[in-house]
Every structure is written in structure tokens, then in C-alpha cells.
Amino acid sequence: MSNNNEFIYGRGAQLNVSNRFDAHNHEFRDDFLNHCATEGDEVQNSKTVLIDTFSKSIVNKVTSPDVGMGFSLNPYQGCEHGCIYCYARNSHEYWGFSAGLDFEQKILVKRNAVQLLEKKISGKKWEAAPIVLSGNTDCYQPIEKKLKITRQLLETFLKYKHPVGIITKNALVQRDMDVLRELAADNLVHVNLSVTSLEEKTRRILEPRTASIKKRLETIEKLSRANIPVSVMMAPIIPAINSHEIMPLVKEVSERGALGVGYTIVRLNGSIGAIFTDWIRKTMPDRADKVLNQIESVHGGSLNDSxxxxxxxxxxxxxDQVKQQFKIARAKYLKGRERPLLNCDLHEKFKDGQMKLF
Incomplete structure (x- = not known):
């Protein structure tokens, strides 16, 4: 765990918390910190590192009753977006890393993701069901621009006429509009854009390496105009940070063509509680106690709610107030809109990658 109080710009987490699975912890000693300050050295390397992995499987069955998906697929583990509240941070501990800075700096790349997907959905026992990209970490995080694994996955879904969902907060999804249009023509895709705030200043401190609010709103509009079904997730809502934006945000995204809006309220499970607490005391010291106390009031007196x-x-x-605001906002701005159900009927005819004549 770091005792360094220097703010790390361009990152969400400001420290590496101890991994709960490690028998030993480490911290930076004052003499080391003083030496770095004197020599002008970085206390720790802030560069992003890619780590190649070769998984045995890629499609995960989701058993949680709180998540609206049956299967998910994550081509990357860890996420350079650096969203301070991200629930996926805890999963980085299973790889031997910290849920703090490591989550944003050490990105695991599943190099064989496309081959594993093709093997899965072409299997005789597989029955088509929507598979959601980014159930854990964003499939359009910065490195995707270079690696194009997500694009290849979408091309595979198109080849086999298989339904797919996407969750992202990156405008890079616009790059793949050509594939998305073809999928949408057969009702095989739905995109969820995450928009947490309309205020760019809030976005920069909550989600430092994500697409700007302007870019995200533009993305919603472009997808809608291309007849690609798009909805918005306002997730998470954080008391005293973005909780006042519900009505104006729903109004704005409805005008851009969103078919619906969902939400979650922030929860700080596992290591995220310590990471978030450290972050908010450094970025918003004047309201830190208020925010933390209100989060606790929502989750039975604890930051941790499972x-x-x-x-x-x-x-x-x-x-209850948040729930009522969304009810009113949907009735006022999204009345009569609904996203179509994804088509699961075509895949069986394309199980070998081409149309079966008989």
C-alpha cells in the first residue's frame, strides 16, 4: 500500500491497496519517498503494461439475479479507463494484482478470444442466447483502437448471425458502425452507452480516461440515426456528486435517440471502499464525509453491500428518491420507447458460418 500523497493525474485510483489473497503486504517507506523526491524519480511506474493471456474459455455464464444478462464476454481484464467506482476492480485480485492502480495499469489481453468465441457458438450443444461484451471490463478501452479484438468478435457474431449486446463508455464504438449496421439489420445487436454525468469536470475526475461527455452524446445520436438500438446506463449514481443530474440527463439522451435508461447506485465492495475513500478525500475533501455517509445510508450502514x-x-x-425520479423521467421523456428483443432464431441456420439450405 502506498503512503505517497502526491496526486496522480490521469488515473482514477491513487494507490495500490493490498491484495486480499496475498500473504504479504508492502508499503513505501518515507526514506524511499524522500529519495524519489530528491532525485526527481517516479515513486512507481505510471505506464500501462499489456500482459498477453490465452484463456481456455471466453463465454461466462452470469448467475447473479441482479444483472440483466445471461452470458458475458470480456476480451480484456483490467481497464485503463480508470473509473474510480468500478466494481470490476476486485476481479483483478484473482490475477495476483491490486484492485487499485494495477487495475488501470496492468491490462490482460485475451489474445485467443475470437477463436474461443467461434468454437463456443459453433458447437453442436450451444443454443443461441445474447452474449454481452463488457460484462466486467470495457471492450472499447483505449488499447482496443490498436488491437481490434472487439471488432473481430463482432465480425464473428455477424458471421454466425448470433445476438450480441455491448456495454461501453467509449466513443470508439463508432469505428465499428459498419458491422453494427449489418447486425442491427437482423436485430442481432443492442448497444448500452454508459453516461454518468453531463458535466465534463465530473467526468474527468470520476472516469479520467473515458470518452468525453460530448463524444458519448454524439455516439448515441449517430447510433440512433443508423438504426442501431442504443440505450443509456446512468451507472453509478453517487450521492452529492451526480445524483442531481437524473432529470436533465434522461432528457438529453432521449433527445439524442436513446430507447431507454437504466441506473445503479454506487456500491463499494471489497477493496473498492478503501480506494474510493482515499480518492474522495484527495479530490473532494470538503464533501467527502457527506458522500461516504450517504452511500452508507443506502446500503444498511456500510460501504460494502453484497x-x-x-x-x-x-x-x-x-x-426511494432516485427510483421515483427515474420513474418520472422515463414517463416524461421516454414514453412509448422500448428496445427490441434480440433475435435468437437465425443462429441455428448459420452454425457453420454460412446459411444452411436444408
């Missing part, structure tokens, strides 16, 4: 049924939406007065 209870199915309540962990995503919370409980209590604040949670």
Missing part, C-alpha cells in the same frame, strides 16, 4: 436484490439499487430514503 446482498442480492438490494445491492444495485440500494434501500432507504435516498434510494
Amino acid at each position: 446482498r442480492f436484490g438490494t445491492r444495485m439499487k440500494g434501500e432507504g430514503e435516498f434510494a
Whole structure:
């Protein structure tokens, strides 16, 4: 764990917390920190490192009753976007890394993702069901611009006429509009854009390496105009940070063509509680206690909430207020809109990658 108080710009987490699976912890001693300050050296390397992995499987069955997906696929583990609140941070500990800075700096790349997907969905026992890209970490994070694994995955879904969902907060999804249009023509794709705030200043401190708000709103509009179904996730809602933006945000994305809006309320499970607490005391010291206390009020007096049924939406007065605001906002700005169900009927005819005549 780092005791360094220097703010790290361009990153969300400001420290590496201890990995719960490690028997030993480490920290930076004052004499080392003083030496770095004197010599002008970095306390720790801030560069992003790519680590190649070769998984045995790529499609994950989702058993949580709180998540609206049956299967997910993540071509990358770790995420350079650096969203301070991200629930996926805890999963980096299973790889032997910290949920803090390591999550943003050490990105695991599943090099054989496309081959594994093709093997899975062409298998005789597989029955078509929507597979969601980015159930854990963003499939359009910065490195995707170079590696194009997500694009190859989408081309594979198109080849086999298989339904796919996408969750992202990166405008890079616009790059793949050609493939998305073809998928949408057969009702095989739905895109969820994550928009947490309309205020760029808030976006920069919450999600330092994500696409700008302007770019995300532009992306919603372009996808909608191309007849690619697009919805928005306002996730998470954080008390006293973006909770006042519900009505204006729903209004704005509805005008851009969004078919629906979903939300979650922030929960700080596992190591994320310590990471978020350290971050907010450095970035918003004047309101840190207020924010942390209100988060606790939503989750039974704790930052940590793992209870199915309540962990995503919370409980209590604040949670009820959020629920009511979304009900009003949807009725006012999204009335009559609904996203079409993804088509699971075509895949069986294309199980070998081409249309079966008989």
C-alpha cells in the first residue's frame, strides 16, 4: 500500500491497496519517498503494461439475479479507463494484482478470444442466447483502437448471425458502425452507452480516461440515426456528486435517440471502499464525509453491500428518491420507447458460418 500523497493525474485510483489473497503486504517507506523526491524519480511506474493471456474459455455464464444478462464476454481484464467506482476492480485480485492502480495499469489481453468465441457458438450443444461484451471490463478501452479484438468478435457474431449486446463508455464504438449496421439489420445487436454525468469536470475526475461527455452524446445520436438500438446506463449514481443530474440527463439522451435508461447506485465492495475513500478525500475533501455517509445510508450502514436484490439499487430514503425520479423521467421523456428483443432464431441456420439450405 502506498503512503505517497502526491496526486496522480490521469488515473482514477491513487494507490495500490493490498491484495486480499496475498500473504504479504508492502508499503513505501518515507526514506524511499524522500529519495524519489530528491532525485526527481517516479515513486512507481505510471505506464500501462499489456500482459498477453490465452484463456481456455471466453463465454461466462452470469448467475447473479441482479444483472440483466445471461452470458458475458470480456476480451480484456483490467481497464485503463480508470473509473474510480468500478466494481470490476476486485476481479483483478484473482490475477495476483491490486484492485487499485494495477487495475488501470496492468491490462490482460485475451489474445485467443475470437477463436474461443467461434468454437463456443459453433458447437453442436450451444443454443443461441445474447452474449454481452463488457460484462466486467470495457471492450472499447483505449488499447482496443490498436488491437481490434472487439471488432473481430463482432465480425464473428455477424458471421454466425448470433445476438450480441455491448456495454461501453467509449466513443470508439463508432469505428465499428459498419458491422453494427449489418447486425442491427437482423436485430442481432443492442448497444448500452454508459453516461454518468453531463458535466465534463465530473467526468474527468470520476472516469479520467473515458470518452468525453460530448463524444458519448454524439455516439448515441449517430447510433440512433443508423438504426442501431442504443440505450443509456446512468451507472453509478453517487450521492452529492451526480445524483442531481437524473432529470436533465434522461432528457438529453432521449433527445439524442436513446430507447431507454437504466441506473445503479454506487456500491463499494471489497477493496473498492478503501480506494474510493482515499480518492474522495484527495479530490473532494470538503464533501467527502457527506458522500461516504450517504452511500452508507443506502446500503444498511456500510460501504460494502453484497446482498442480492438490494445491492444495485440500494434501500432507504435516498434510494426511494432516485427510483421515483427515474420513474418520472422515463414517463416524461421516454414514453412509448422500448428496445427490441434480440433475435435468437437465425443462429441455428448459420452454425457453420454460412446459411444452411436444408
